[in-house]
Amino acid sequence: MNDSINLKQIEELKDILGDEFQGLIDAFLTDSRQRLTRAREAMGRDDYELARREFHSLKGSCGNVGAEPLAQLFQQLEGLLKKADYRSAQQKMPELEREYQRVRQALRLSMV
Template identity: 45%
Template structure:
């Protein structure tokens, strides 16, 4: 697994702590992340900096907890922009977040397959 996208040490710790619930944790993260992305796009469409900041902050935290380091970093950038109410031009950053999440999704699904 690419440590650029996902910290393998964090995942190893989660696997050890969660044991039989590890696959459920991965599934929950993926489902929850889809919802967070939807909220980010909705906030963008409504030009709602507060909603964008809250959604980006929440997504950043869950990504960080799961070891999705690059995704967490991108969410922090988005959170910072929203905090400064600089929503003009967030579309490219949101696109980058979506592309990075697509990579993380593939990596986590592979991880799930290996640890049934």
């Protein structure tokens, strides 16, 4: 069992999408890396509204590929930024980065 992704949801996606499953995962991996980079850079220059929008998009994308714990972290960050709790949001970033790497690894393994 992998705690970072919902393996049942992954298997259902494989059954439904067949050969297109790999394309979905590849698209998620590429898009999420770009969005997370934009969010990280936005926070570095205090553009918290852009970061919040990126976190919102990432939350939805994670839900689509069964990355529920990561989706929850993005939701928490989005909420912190909505409340202008920028310090707490910055402090949550290392946890988010670790979980994001676990999800990337788990999704890559799911394509084997």
